[in-house]
Amino acid sequence: MKHINILMVDDHPIIIEGYQNVLMATKEDDQTLLIDTANNCDTASLMINRAAKETPYDVCFFDISLPASEDGRFASGEDLALLTKKMLPNAKIIILTMFNESFRIHNIIKEINPDGFLIKSDLTSMELADAFQQILKSPPYYSITVNNYVKQTISSEIYVDDINRKILHLLSQGVKTKSLSEYIPLSTSAIEKRKKQLKLLFSVSDGKDETLLQEARDKGYL
Known part of the structure; x- marks a missing residue:
């Protein structure tokens, strides 16, 4: 049995519920999914820090727009992804976002280089299931909008650090x-x-x- 520890962060509980249902319904027979969820940067950063000391996450899903942490250290899913890269270097990072602006896509690829990058408007439950399994085996997986952007412009230089x-x-x-x-x-x-x-x-x-x-x-x- 493969135990896969997952963190899902999105400020809409119904979206997290949808992701969970899809993954549970489509997981492979030898996979056991253990899913933690968070709706804001404060809860998520605590969970990431705790996982670094206890049981690391194998996969982390981050929405980009999230309520910022009280201390202002974490203002988005990007900040959480960077924290995860530092604290949990073996975790696979999946970004799910409504943003399909090319500037934004470019920035996320350049700054985070995620294992999965899915634009919510591209997403069907089938694609989420396929993306998850592919990312476990041989990342990266980009949804169609991201792929098109990458093909069109590798050279765009808008970069906000x-x-x-x-x-x-x-x-x-x-x-x-x-x-x-x-x-x-x-x-x-x-x-x-x-x-x-x-x-x-x-x-x-x-x-x-x-x-x-x-x-x-x-x-x-x-």
């Missing part, structure tokens, strides 16, 4: 630029420089933070 995502997240929470250095280990001038780069990256012509945040939202970064 971890610190830039934190800057965007904190600004969107109403934190003023002059206070950002309390949350991010950079000087105010270094943060200002990064904000300028972000405005160039997102083609913000009026120089306003509100426009930057709107562009970042439209492209799925917030």
Whole structure:
């Protein structure tokens, strides 16, 4: 019997229930699935840290849009995936998201390089079942939107690193630029420089933070 320890993180319990039902109904005869679930970054990060000390997860499913952790350290499924890579280096990481923006897809592949990357609007229960089994045996598995994107443009250079995502997240929470250095280990001038780069990256012509945040939202970064 193969015991497969799984963590599923999504802020919609009904979606998690759907994933669980599909996997339980389609698992192979010699597979036993042990599934933990979380609906936010706080619960998920605790579970990942606990698993690193006790029984590691074999597979982790992360939605990208999640309620941020209280301390602001984890603002999305991407942050949880990066934590998992550090704490559970053998776990297979599967990203499931509504975002099908090419910028976002590019960023996730470049930053996380997940074992599975599924866009929810592509997904049928059959595809989820197939993807899960393929990822166990020979990852990666990308759903059609991701595959098409990868084929079309391997060279796109929009890339927002971890610190830039934190800057965007904190600004969107109403934190003023002059206070950002309390949350991010950079000087105010270094943060200002990064904000300028972000405005160039997102083609913000009026120089306003509100426009930057709107562009970042439209492209799925917030």
